[in-house]
Amino acid sequence: MPGNDQSMSRPMPSEDPERARVSRRAMLGAAGVGAAGLAAGAFGMQSAKASVKPAVKPVPAKKVKPRRTKPVVTGSQDSSDHIVVHLAPGRKGDIDIYRGTSHVQLNDPELADRLRRSSQ
Amino acid sequence: MSSHREAPEISRDPAADSTDVYAFVSPDAPDTTTLIANYIPLQEPSGGPNFYEFGWDVLYDIHIDNNGDGEADITYQFKFHVHVRDPDTFLYNVGPITSIDSTNWNRYQTYSVHRIEGGKTTVLADGLMVPPCNIGPLSTPNFANLASEAIHTLPGGIKVYAGQRAEGFYVDLGSIFDLGNLRPFEQLHAKYGMHIFSKSAPGVNATNHLNVHSIALQVPTAQLLASGSKPNPTIGVWTTASRQKTRIYDGNKTTGMSVDSGPWVQVSRLGNPLVNEVLIPMGKKDLWNTKPPMDDKEFVSYFAQPGLSALLNDLYPGVFPHLAALVKSKKARADIEAILLTGIPSGIIDGFSNYTGATLADMLRLNTSIQPSKNPNILGVLGGDLAGYPNGRRVFDDVVTIELRALAGLTYPLIDPSYKPDAAASEVDDGLTNKSVKAPYLNAFPYLGTPYSGFYNPA
Numbered sequence: 001m002p003g004n005d006q007s008m009s010r011p012m013p014s015e016d017p018e019r020a021r022v023s024r025r026a027m028l029g030a031a032g033v034g035a036a037g038l039a040a041g042a043f044g045m046q047s048a049k050a051s052v053k054p055a056v057k058p059v060p061a062k063k064v065k066p067r068r069t070k071p072v073v074t075g076s077q078d079s080s081d082h083i084v085v086h087l088a089p090g091r092k093g094d095i096d097i098y099r100g101t102s103h104v105q106l107n108d109p110e111l112a113d114r115l116r117r118s119s120q
Numbered sequence: 121m122s123s124h125r126e127a128p129e130i131s132r133d134p135a136a137d138s139t140d141v142y143a144f145v146s147p148d149a150p151d152t153t154t155l156i157a158n159y160i161p162l163q164e165p166s167g168g169p170n171f172y173e174f175g176w177d178v179l180y181d182i183h184i185d186n187n188g189d190g191e192a193d194i195t196y197q198f199k200f201h202v203h204v205r206d207p208d209t210f211l212y213n214v215g216p217i218t219s220i221d222s223t224n225w226n227r228y229q230t231y232s233v234h235r236i237e238g239g240k241t242t243v244l245a246d247g248l249m250v251p252p253c254n255i256g257p258l259s260t261p262n263f264a265n266l267a268s269e270a271i272h273t274l275p276g277g278i279k280v281y282a283g284q285r286a287e288g289f290y291v292d293l294g295s296i297f298d299l300g301n302l303r304p305f306e307q308l309h310a311k312y313g314m315h316i317f318s319k320s321a322p323g324v325n326a327t328n329h330l331n332v333h334s335i336a337l338q339v340p341t342a343q344l345l346a347s348g349s350k351p352n353p354t355i356g357v358w359t360t361a362s363r364q365k366t367r368i369y370d371g372n373k374t375t376g377m378s379v380d381s382g383p384w385v386q387v388s389r390l391g392n393p394l395v396n397e398v399l400i401p402m403g404k405k406d407l408w409n410t411k412p413p414m415d416d417k418e419f420v421s422y423f424a425q426p427g428l429s430a431l432l433n434d435l436y437p438g439v440f441p442h443l444a445a446l447v448k449s450k451k452a453r454a455d456i457e458a459i460l461l462t463g464i465p466s467g468i469i470d471g472f473s474n475y476t477g478a479t480l481a482d483m484l485r486l487n488t489s490i491q492p493s494k495n496p497n498i499l500g501v502l503g504g505d506l507a508g509y510p511n512g513r514r515v516f517d518d519v520v521t522i523e524l525r526a527l528a529g530l531t532y533p534l535i536d537p538s539y540k541p542d543a544a545a546s547e548v549d550d551g552l553t554n555k556s557v558k559a560p561y562l563n564a565f566p567y568l569g570t571p572y573s574g575f576y577n578p579a
Contacts, residue, residue: 079379084366098366098382 087112122289122393122519124161127405130388134160135175136361138390139332140289141182143357143484143512146338147492148564152277153344155196156336156515156566157182157359157390163284163331166574169212171253172284172333173229174200178361179384180335185356186346190414190481194344197234198282198335200250202227213252213259220249220269228252231282233274244274251283254331256575264570271565279338279565284331286559286569288515289393292550293326300435304551305544308436323551328558329577335359336566341488354463354474356483357512358391358413386410391482392460392510393519398428399460413481416461420480423460424452429527432548442542443529455531459510464501468534472506486512498554502530515567516554524548 080100087095093109124139125131142156157180163172174180179199183192205226206214215224229250235242251270254263271281295303302309303324306317345351365382389409390396399422400408408419425447433444458464461480466473474485493507498518500508502525509517525531528545554561559569 079364079381082368082379082381084368084381086366098364100381101364101383103365103383 085115087115122291123390123395123397126397127400127409128402129406130409133363133387134162135173136178136363136388137161138359138361138388140393141357141359141390141484141513142515142567143355143486144514145341145486145488145490145492145507145512146565149338150491151341152338153341153355153486153488154336154338154565154567155182155184155357156334156568158285158287158289158332158334158568159361160333162327163287163333164579165254165329165331165572165577166579168255168574169210170227171212171255171574172331173202173227173253174198174231174250174282174333175361175363176200176202176229177380178363181360181362182335182337183358183360184344185413185476185481185483186344186351188352188354188356188477188479190356190412190416190479190483192412193237193346195236196244196337197236198231199234200229200231200282202229213255216258217252217260217266218262220251220266225252233280244276244278245272245280248272248280248282253284254571254573256573258575260573263573267566267570276343277340278343279336281334281336281566283333284571285334285566286557286571287327287330287332288557288559288561288568289519290325290327290552290554290556291520292323292552294324296550300431302548302550304549305436305439308439310435310437321551323549323556325552325556328556329572331571332568334566334568336568338565345488352476353489354476354485354487356391356413356476356481356485358389358483360386360390361388362386386412389413391484393513394523395460395482398523399423399426401427413483414479416482417480420457420461423457424454425450426453426456426527429453429529432528436544439544440528440542442540443545446529446532446539451536453532454535456526458535459526459531464510464534469501469506472501472511474511484513485510502526516557516561518549518553520552521549524550 082099084098085095093107093112095106095108095112097104097106122140125137130137138157138159139161140158142154144154146152146154159174159180160172179197182196184194185191186193205223209226212227213225217225230247231250232246233244233248235244249270251266252260254260260266267283270283271279273279292303295301303321306321307319344355345353362384364380365385366380368379370376387409389411391413396405396408400419401422404419429443430447433440433447457480460482462478463475463485464473465475474487476485490506490511493505496508496514497503497505498516499522500517501511502522508514509519509522513519525545525548528548529541530545532539532541559572561567561569
């Protein structure tokens with residue numbers, strides 16, 4: 001088809017051989033390993049097991065103020081520029097981080113507390 | 121409906137809402153198997169200017185289990201893209217679309233097909249065209265030609281089509297959802313003492329003049345079976361749709377479009393028709409949609425004690441006395457479990473088995489060694505036609521009647537020959553047949569009829 005068009009799409013998991021799945025079980029198992037590796041890589045951490053300590057010294061909560069970030073303007077639906085952080089209720093210290101099609105889970109009660117306080 | 125708007129969450133998300141799955145040995149190419157997954161239910165054909173399209177933010181899968189464990193051994197994965205030639209017009213098309221590459225067509229879709237097996241992903245194709253929706257005689261003057269152009273041949277002798285088709289599933293929604301008041305038996309409906317009908321009436325097909333979006337594959341059957349010298353000829357088939365885990369609205373200040381992030385999460389599932397619709401209770405329907413078939417053990421009580429069986433006796437008092445006694449006995453409906461969750465073992469129906477093992481998993485089970493019937497019966501195995509539902513499902517099979525009758529006790533003798541079904545169990549239906557579908561089924565791929573046009577079906 002002609003090339004001068006705007007296109008919209010989402011990335012496929014199967015486009016990444018690492019995420020190709022034999023089965024749901026296999027995928028979920030592999031995802032755990034992959035996510036841990038990505039967490040370590042993406043956030044400069046030594047380990048991303050059940051409990052992960054931040055590599056940088058935490059900023060005291062009282063110094064953190066809510067900030068409005070500059071909007072990212074993009075002509076496509078590439079979501080890799082967006083990082084979504086989710087703190088689910090009732091899971092002390094658990095932080096879910098989404099970027100592109102990846103999901104990283106951290107356990108950092110101190111950071112989670114700071115984020116909760118920042119959002120109030 | 122078979123699975124149209126069957127659960128609260130997915131009813132709010134038509135692009136990801138699976139409506140029907142079909143799997144059958146292709147009648148015109150019996151060394152191949154046709155797999156069809158339908159999405160986007162109840163399309164009113166004139167629904168422009170933004171006509172129906174696959175979700176470019178949805179991941180569509182057709183799964184095949186060929187060893188009976190309820191897990192996908194082979195997955196065909198479909199990803200759609202939207203293209204806009206001129207963002208400065210509000211029009212879907214700026215003139216007649218006479219060929220699939222017509223530049224008059226402003227907003228069109230392409231897609232990729234991946235095959236995933238044994239941890240390996242193979243890109244079968246990318247950039248395949250979806251045909252436009254059938255708008256009317258000026259915009260889509262020869263839709264059948266456009267559809268033909270949108271049938272693509274992939275490596276390995278696979279055919280694929282993704283796009284709008286006429287709805288082939290027939291059902292009298294208006295009567296069924298009016299407290300189960302089946303028109304042919306409405307004079308017997310007495311649950312609430314409202315004897316307002318004195319005689320029976322013919323069924324009304326609620327899906328006439330409505331369209332769906334189909335993803336159809338025709339695959340050489342050998343490519344679907346397990347490797348080995350004597351693979352089990354029965355495969356389990358189901359479809360899923362997935363969305364990414366998070367969505368930020370107004371994430372893009374230029375386009376106003378939302379931005380999704382995170383891994384893909386299953387939001388829709390369909391194997392056998394009507395399972396989530398009428399067997400799974402309201403409080404579990406959304407959960408069921410997120411689960412793989414291999415987890416169906418947790419739902420088995422809804423198959424063993426189907427609520428609709430009890431309801432039939434309740435709505436039509438005195439019509440199903442044997443069924444009432446069966447329900448009261450609390451005996452497990454092993455016949456329903458076999459039909460829907462394991463397949464029917466050999467030795468129960470002469471010359472037939474589509475058993476895949478003890479794993480309880482809702483999959484459409486097709487014994488690919490059974491050749492297409494020369495004289496198909498829309499009641500499938502119930503009608504003595506072993507090539508029809510629940511041996512896979514053909515586009516014209518009367519799955520509403522088959523499942524109604526099974527739930528009414530007609531199939532219970534398969535596991536308890538001493539049980540005598542009620543006379544009404546072999547008669548209950550919604551009064552429809554494949555003749556109730558206005559758009560004729562096709563004799564060749566993709567088998568579902570040409571979609572109804574918006575111009576000729578304005579409402």
